Amino acid sequence: MTSRREQAADLQGWMTEQRRLLHQHPEVGLDLPDTHAHIDDVLRTCGLAPERHEQSGLTVALTGTDPDGSTRVLRADMDALPITERSGVDFASTRPGAMHACGHDLHMAMLLGAARAFADQPPRRDVVLAFQPGEESDRGALKVLEHDNLELGDDASAFAIHVHATQPAHTVHFTRDVFMAYGDWFQVDFSGPGGHAATPEDAGNPVEAAARFVLGAQALAADLAGEEHVVATVTELQIGNAVNVISASGRLRGTIRSLSAGQRSRLITGLEEAAAEAASASRVEAAFAFTEGYPAVRNDPDYVDRMVARFGEVLGADALTPMPRPSMVIEDFAYFLQKWSGAMVYLGAQVPGHHSFNHSDDVVYDESVLATGATMLLEAGDGF
Structure with missing residues (x-):
């Protein structure tokens, strides 16, 4: 059986294509018709049947090969920022006044990669993939949590990745309690x-x-x-x-x-x-x-301990870095973690020589981290 890391590596080129297409066509807020349509099309091409609601995202439920009675929720946000891009990349936004400056295009590409990998080799545990609009200021998490696919018991868990433009590529940064403010x-x-x-x-x-x-x-x-x-x-x-x-x-x-x-x-x-x-x-x-x-994004210490142990095995212990203090950034993944245990982590994606942080109009991200992020999502879906 192919390892999850091998699966993700094989999908690196495809995820890069997905990321660039999404980057070129950003949409802001909850109303993301083109992004919804694209995600829906890709998931159906993978043989999956998403639950789709305009302005409240898409979810896909996957049955595990060895279910344990709980579900692993994996989330990616979809919305861009109202910024005119000046990053200089050759796949820059084609829409003035909108830019994926926070890296949500990478988040979607990673989760699409996980979807494709799970379609080929199902998860060990039951999984729901959640694509969420309106993270930046519209509390989109509350809307996607109303999906039928997310009517889950208290024993479910939730995991999400956020890329970080000024941390070294492929490094994973975490806390055991409050992660974001x-x-x-x-x-x-x-x-x-x-x-x-x-x-x-x-x-x-x-x-x-x-x-x-x-x-x-x-x-x-x-x-x-x-x-x-x-x-x-x-x-x-x-x-x-x-x-x-x-x-x-x-x-x-x-x-x-x-x-x-x-x-x-x-x-x-x-x-x-x-x-x-x-x-x-x-x-x-x-x-x-x-x-x-x-609210604050609050990680569950027990979940984090299991996560760190598994990621250390897969990515290497040197890739994992405890954060000296929580981030002062805010994120509505907090609502997922109010409902279930789980964690959010930063995945470093710095391009050498570039120092602009997320939300900057000239920010760039190292696309090679797509395979690392997909690996982490796949491992989280299989269960720690």
């Missing part, structure tokens, strides 16, 4: 009388308030990070439209990242207080709004 969003609206730019003493100034708030948010995060790493980042600022007018209003938005519910709560409270203080000092009013984002 809680992620939430905030918005602050400043409003005041405004006025003439020549008489700032007579006006409230939302620009001053925003500047004070940004500094306050940075100070708050630095203070809380002494206990446990946190992030508070202002990413958007909209104030004013004339050089000689102090605007009467302004808005800023940003994100927070935290590793525990306690730090998350302290961040939210502290930012609201920082907004009020900045407004008072700048003679304006502040309205603070918080939007709950994604």
Whole structure:
């Protein structure tokens, strides 16, 4: 019988073709008609019968040769980012304003490779392959979890890979608990009388308030990070439209990242207080709004121990690296791991000489990791 690693290696060229085709035709969000259609076509060509729901992905149930009563769920995300690509690769996005900058094209290609391998040599345990749209900001995981194929018992497990553009290719990075952070969003609206730019003493100034708030948010995060790493980042600022007018209003938005519910709560409270203080000092009013984002991705320690033991045998112990601390990235695979035990890992995919991280408009990935990722998915499907 062909080993899973050999199967994956034999499919490297085919997975590369799949990845490049998907990379050239990215779609953003939940509505991914072309991507859904392509995945559906490939799976049916493999002799599989996917459950497909527009805007909520595709799943395929596979019966194991030696089932143990539980199911292994393997997941890949499908959506791209609203970015215009400038990576310079000869298979760049053909759609301005959309790019697979986070590597989801690689994730899909790996899982398609696993599907083709399982179609040829069935998994040892029962498996569901899940292709999910809307990971980036639409909580697509919640929609795909409604599939009939994912009406599973509590004893199921879930596994996913995320490529990492700045870690050495073929290295696997993991944690035994929190893998990725809680992620939430905030918005602050400043409003005041405004006025003439020549008489700032007579006006409230939302620009001053925003500047004070940004500094306050940075100070708050630095203070809380002494206990446990946190992030508070202002990413958007909209104030004013004339050089000689102090605007009467302004808005800023940003994100927070935290590793525990306690730090998350302290961040939210502290930012609201920082907004009020900045407004008072700048003679304006502040309205603070918080939007709950994604929960933390929390790996199961027992599952990780079994995973590390098996991947060490297959990939070599040197390929496995415990992470010194969780990633501050967020991922809605968290919802899978709230439902079942399992894990998500990073798979290094750095191209030598390139240092842009995921989500950059010039990011590139080493495609040779497709076989490594498919091997990991196949092993997870067979069961640790």
